[in-house]
Amino acid sequence: MDEIPFVRERDPHEIEFHQAVAEVIASIRPVLDRNPEYRRQGILERLVEPERIIMFRVPWVDDQGQVRVNRGYRIEMNSAIGPYKGGLRFHPSVNLSILKFLAFEQVFKNALTSLPMGGGKGGSDFDPKGKSDGEVMRFCQSFMAELFRHIGPNTDVPAGDIGVGAREIGYLFGMYKKLANEFTGVLTGKSLNWGGSLIRPEATGYGSVYFAAEMLKTRGDSLEGKRCLVSGSGNVAQFTIQKLIELGARPVSFSDSSGCIYDEQGIDTEKLQRLMQIKNINRGRVREYVETYPDAIYAPLDTALSYNPLWNYPADCAFPSATQNEINEQDARNLLDNGVSVVSEGANMPTTPEGVDLFMEKKILYGPGKAANAGGVSVSGLEMAQNSMRLNWSRSEVDGRLQEIMKRIHRMCADTAEQYGMAGNYVAGANIAGFVKVVNAMIDQGVV
Known part of the structure; x- marks a missing residue:
């Protein structure tokens, strides 16, 4: 943040915004050093001001x-x-x-x-x-x-x-x-019979799973048989679980603001339907799940704890899909100690800076939200395209386009990180690739 200290000085109470800016700036310093023109153009000052x-x-x-x-x-x-x-x-x-x-x-x-x-x-x-x-x-x-x-x-x-x-x-x-x-197509996420796109509700969850699969491919591995912790119980979590089941993984958890469920036997299609009924139809709480499946464990939210019990179970992969800063330093340590080697973020900025530092230190496969959960906005973009053309693409076509976009995002992040001497660092790769594209467009358009 020392590049632009006025961000904190101007809006001292905007903690989440400070965190997001600091994380990006830490990654893009090599780009600024290679391109002094960016500093002369006041790019950082312009980027952080809406x-x-x-x-x-x-x-x-x-x-x-x-x-x-x-x-x-x-x-x-x-x-x-x-x-x-x-x-x-x-x-x-x-x-x-x-x-x-x-x-x-x-x-x-x-x-x-x-x-x-x-x-x-x-x-x-x-x-x-x-x-x-x-x-x-x-x-x-x-x-x-x-x-x-x-x-x-x-x-x-x-x-x-x-x-x-x-x-x-x-x-x-x-x-x-x-x-x-x-x-006109002024909003995305519309119902299918008046301009919406197939796969839009599923896109963020599907995309985070596709990104995890791409990360695993770099190590000659797949999601097959992997135990996966998932947080949240809304669209992102539900469709993350659905896609994990399709790819042969074993999702074992979900949560809401009242507490979390851990089902060691794994959540299959039937159990997922029960979760969807509780949350989408009955607008209930996740604790109702154990009434149908008593072998599952329900842990109520305990604000006195310094960690979230959800992240303290044995697993191979984690998909935080609830909200920002849901994984703190202790949660990250618990995940690592319990065998997690893949984290793909379905939520926006769900891991605190201290947690991210631990993931990076241990060199696990860590997909930051701006890359891993980009599937949602990608299909929103595809919905905009369909609205403009007055067309509706099939489910398989939209899902195929989503997969290709997530593969492209993964490749862009991986290649950019390697280009700047940080191979395997998806945080740096995502931040630098996005930054360079936006900044070059800003410079092309002058000081506006």
Whole structure:
């Protein structure tokens, strides 16, 4: 961070954003040393400052007729290589720091896909949990009543994220269509019968598994028979588990904010369907799983512990798929001590810097989120392409394109790391490859 100390000085409370910036800068110093022009052009100073931050009031009426007020955001971080692209998150934890970190990461992630997409992120501190469909609809309509003037298919194309699924995307799109008086691909993650893409819900989870498989290939290995820890229980976790089962691995865990499940016998297709029923249909908690499968272990969340029990079971691979900073230094040590040699991040920045340092020190196969979970935004980009052409590709075609994109991202990260004398360092490879693409586009376009 010594390259740009003003990041901390200007916004001292934005801890997550500081963490994301520090991690990228640590990786790209060799690039800056080889290209003094980047410093003269003020590239770092321009990269860490969003092109636009939009904050707005979101008033809505609950089912009891009470007016509620939330705060809405859109961070339009960088549009050097295409329209802003990134999800909307509805969760009580949402604040500027978290959204700026997510938008910053999104810039480099989108660059790695080789699709023409800039980076952005947005959302609200609104919590959809426990709300009726009517309350969610009224909130989404109020949110879009302001956001619609700032987005468009060639300007900014939001998608879903935590708390924003097909239901929320539908309500948001309906309000956009009414206000803008046009039917266009302004949002991704839409339902299939009105412009959505097959594989989009599965893409992030599938992509993180494909990236892990590519990493293992470099050591002449595969996922076949590997015990895999997975955190989370939403789309990313569910479809990570599904793809692991398809590739012959043995997923053994999942979690939510109440606690975690460890099923030593392995989660098969039948058990996965039960998890999906609990979370997607009943909107229940993961502890209900043990009512059907009593041999599984449920560990409730214990904030007094300095580690997460989920990461303290014997395994070969780990797929953190819940949220940021869910693996701390002690968790990383537990993973290593229990035999984990592959970590592929389905969530954004799920490992703390101290945990990352341990993974790098032990030279395990570690796929950082901006590379390993780029499958989601990649298929969002494919959805944008289908919308533009008024076409729908088959499931196999989209999945095939996703696999090729993840292979390309892996190859780009591996080749770039080797080019800079850091073979096997996917963190450096991802950061440098994304950085160079974005920065060169910025320089081509002048100081704007």
